[in-house]
Amino acid sequence: MRSKEGGTTTSKQDKRVGKIRRSEQTRRRILDAAALWLNKKGLAETSLQDLADEVGLQTASLYYHFPSKDALIEEVLHKGIEIVYEDVRRALDALEPSASYRERVRVAIAAHLSSLLEHGDYTSANIRNFPLVPENLREKNLSIRRQYGDYWRQLLQDAQKAGEVAPNVDLSLVRLFLVGAMNWSTEWFNPRKKSIDAIADMICSMIFDGIGPKEQRPSDGGQKRVTRR
Amino acid sequence: MRSKEGGTTTSKQDKRVGKIRRSEQTRRRILDAAALWLNKKGLAETSLQDLADEVGLQTASLYYHFPSKDALIEEVLHKGIEIVYEDVRRALDALEPSASYRERVRVAIAAHLSSLLEHGDYTSANIRNFPLVPENLREKNLSIRRQYGDYWRQLLQDAQKAGEVAPNVDLSLVRLFLVGAMNWSTEWFNPRKKSIDAIADMICSMIFDGIGPKEQRPSDGGQKRVTRR
DNA sequence: ATTAACCTATCAATCATTCAGTAGAATGAT
DNA sequence: ATCATTCTACTGAATGATTGATAGGTTAAT
Numbered sequence: 001m002r003s004k005e006g007g008t009t010t011s012k013q014d015k016r017v018g019k020i021r022r023s024e025q026t027r028r029r030i031l032d033a034a035a036l037w038l039n040k041k042g043l044a045e046t047s048l049q050d051l052a053d054e055v056g057l058q059t060a061s062l063y064y065h066f067p068s069k070d071a072l073i074e075e076v077l078h079k080g081i082e083i084v085y086e087d088v089r090r091a092l093d094a095l096e097p098s099a100s101y102r103e104r105v106r107v108a109i110a111a112h113l114s115s116l117l118e119h120g121d122y123t124s125a126n127i128r129n130f131p132l133v134p135e136n137l138r139e140k141n142l143s144i145r146r147q148y149g150d151y152w153r154q155l156l157q158d159a160q161k162a163g164e165v166a167p168n169v170d171l172s173l174v175r176l177f178l179v180g181a182m183n184w185s186t187e188w189f190n191p192r193k194k195s196i197d198a199i200a201d202m203i204c205s206m207i208f209d210g211i212g213p214k215e216q217r218p219s220d221g222g223q224k225r226v227t228r229r
Numbered sequence: 230m231r232s233k234e235g236g237t238t239t240s241k242q243d244k245r246v247g248k249i250r251r252s253e254q255t256r257r258r259i260l261d262a263a264a265l266w267l268n269k270k271g272l273a274e275t276s277l278q279d280l281a282d283e284v285g286l287q288t289a290s291l292y293y294h295f296p297s298k299d300a301l302i303e304e305v306l307h308k309g310i311e312i313v314y315e316d317v318r319r320a321l322d323a324l325e326p327s328a329s330y331r332e333r334v335r336v337a338i339a340a341h342l343s344s345l346l347e348h349g350d351y352t353s354a355n356i357r358n359f360p361l362v363p364e365n366l367r368e369k370n371l372s373i374r375r376q377y378g379d380y381w382r383q384l385l386q387d388a389q390k391a392g393e394v395a396p397n398v399d400l401s402l403v404r405l406f407l408v409g410a411m412n413w414s415t416e417w418f419n420p421r422k423k424s425i426d427a428i429a430d431m432i433c434s435m436i437f438d439g440i441g442p443k444e445q446r447p448s449d450g451g452q453k454r455v456t457r458r
Numbered sequence: 459a460t461t462a463a464c465c466t467a468t469c470a471a472t473c474a475t476t477c478a479g480t481a482g483a484a485t486g487a488t
Numbered sequence: 489a490t491c492a493t494t495c496t497a498c499t500g501a502a503t504g505a506t507t508g509a510t511a512g513g514t515t516a517a518t
Contacts, residue, residue, distance in 0.1 A: 022483095023497065042361030044273030048474065060476080061498050069474060102441070131357055131416055132271030169440045173431050176417050177410045184409025187360055194402075202402050210439030211398045212331070251517095252463065277508065288508080290464050298508060 027065045029055050034076045035121035038129050043073065070137060077133070077141050080126025085148045087115040092155075101159035102208055108155060110200035112182050117189050117196060127183045152179065164208075178207065256294045258284050263305045264350035272302065272358050299366060306362070306370050309355025314377045316344040321384075330388035331437055337384060339429035341411050346418050346425060356412045381408065393437075407436065 033054040037046040048069055052059040066072040091111035092104055099107075116123050130141065156171045165171070181203070189199075262283035266275040277298055281288040295301040320340035321333055328336075345352050359370065385400045394400070410432070418428075 021496095026497080041363075042273070044271070044361065045363060047472080049472085057497095058499055059474080060500075063475070064497060128360055132273065132361070134270075134274060163442055165440050166442050169435070170431055173423075173428065174435065174440055176414070177432060177435065180413025180416070181406045181410035184413055185405070187409070188405050199402065202399055203406060206398070206403065206406065206439070207435070208439050208441040210435070210437050210441075211394050211403055212437040212439075213392055213395050250462090255463085276506080278506080287465055289466080289510080292509070293463060 023065065026055065026057070030057075030062060030065055030072070031076055031079070032121075034072055035079075035125045038073070038076060038125035039121040043129050043133055073133075074137055074140055076122060077126050077130065077137065078144070080122045080124075080130075081141065081144050081148055083119065084112060084115040084123050084126075085144065085151070087111050087119065088148075089151065101155075101162050101164040102204065104155060105159060105207070106200055106204040108152070109178070109182065109203055110197055112179075113185060113189075113196045113200055116182065116186060117191075124186050128186055149175070149179075174207070178203075252294065255284065255286070259286075259291060259294055259301070260305055260308070261350070263301055264308075264354045267302070267305060267354035267358050268350040272362055302362075303366050303369055305351060306355045306359065306366065307373070308351045309359075310352075310370065310373050310377055312348065313341060313344040313352050313355075314373065314380070316340050316348065317377075318380065330384070330391050330393040331433065333384060334388065334436070335429055335433040337381070338407070338411065338432055339426055341408075342414060342418075342425045342429055345411065345415060346420075353415050357415055378404070378408075403436070407432075 030051060033051045034046070037050055037054070041050075048059045048062055051072075052062055062072070066075075088108050088111040091107050095104060095107060116127060126141075130138065152175050153171065156165065156175055159165045160167065160169065160171060165174075185199075259280060262280045263275065266279055266283070270279075277288045277291055280301075281291055291301070295304075317337050317340040320336050324333060324336060345356060355370075359367065381404050382400065385394065385404055388394045389396065389398065389400060394403075414428075
């Protein structure tokens with residue numbers, strides 16, 4: 001997020017050290033407004049006029065901060081996955097190394113859902129708009145999307161290697177299926193009905209144990225088997 | 230599909246009995262073109278100009294067949310779910326009454342996927358555009374969507390009553406999860422990689438048996454338990 | 459001769475974008 | 489401390505292109 005461009009703490013003749021550049025603020029406000037509108041109305045019904053109104057500017061002023069509408073949208077979309085990716089990775093990194101893979105998957109699901117449904121509009125704006133956004137806007141998104149996909153792939157592979165996923169299971173289908181189901185949650189999620197953690201729990205046991213009737217299964221308490229080698 | 234309006238076989242002064250009205254054909258072609266564009270480009274980038282070009286008409290001519298763009302889009306969207314709903318119901322009705330619920334679910338999944346990925350653009354146009362389409366276009370869709378949801382709800386409830394789904398499973402989450410995952414398949418499905426039937430099979434056993442390692446599970450052959458009372 | 463099916467021409471509205479300007483803050487020179 | 493200059497952040501007006509939509513005319517089949 002604070003990576004590119006020297007930005008606030010530039011070296012040469014930037015006297016306002018601790019202060020944030022004024023334009024940085026409105027730039028951010030424009031992006032926020034765009035994420036909001038993209039998420040609520042979709043790209044089809046998000047005009048620069050709408051964004052300018054939301055921020056309290058003239059449409060022409062947006063061009064001081066962004067070279068084009070496409071560039072603006074692109075940045076919102078990029079932030080979208082970047083945020084999910086970071087959230088999920090951070091959540092997994094925070095786990096103890098002894099955590100089972102089942103627990104890891106559960107945490108990853110919860111983090112993805114939380115990022116999608118609670119943390120602002122960027123993530124959901126991305127997920128909801130990406131499928132039908134013009135190709136030229138998608139291009140810059142593809143690389144980081146692939147990275148995120150690989151991250152999940154790796155997680156599931158490790159789980160399988162550790163014996164926590166049956167060896168005959170097609171991981172790529174599991175991944176697509178799981179991510180798809182999570183992404184679709186923007187369409188039905190209602191925070192007053194069920195918490196994200198509860199949903200993540202249920203999805204996890206559904207994925208691992210299935211919904212079929214259990215036969216004997218000696219009720220070993222479940223997740224604390226710590227199968228690492 | 231053939232419900233409203235007397236249509237082709239009207240009573241009074243309609244001489245061409247077996248023949249299809251000329252306008253019916255082009256009307257259909259317009260709808261087809263709309264479904265195609267909606268699916269490929271999305272509503273944002275589907276203009277009446279595009280549709281007219283695709284069909285070989287002038288944009289003004291579209292207004293002979295439809296009162297407005299909204300009405301045209303609405304009809305495409307409506308046909309969308311209508312088709313899935315019918316496909317799934319037909320597939321289930323074709324099963325022998327002795328079929329297990331697991332088999333029923335498998336067939337329902339296959340039918341939904343097939344309708345979504347193989348049978349023309351209407352279904353996928355609906356699924357992909359609905360989330361971000363303006364509200365006034367969604368209204369007429371909601372009723373039939375709810376019906377289709379109820380249909381799945383009923384199927385899963387029956388399965389649970391019959392003992393083929395564990396009693397403690399939250400069916401509404403299963404349904405939302407399953408439908409979401411299926412609907413997302415438009416984003417990744419590749420017919421050359423895996424057939425729809427194969428995918429349906431895998432999803433089904435994933436949902437019922439889970440991906441976790443199997444313990445003893447006496448390999449009873451599976452689906453032929455016929456639990457109908 | 460009537461009607462069904464489509465066309466030409468045109469409409470106002472909205473779209474993203476450009477450009478010339480400007481108020482006010484920051485800067486530098488005195 | 490004062491004044492002139494430069495730069496930042498924005499405005500106002502206008503651009504051409506495209507949008508959905510309307511009105512009136514034309515053709516072809518019955």
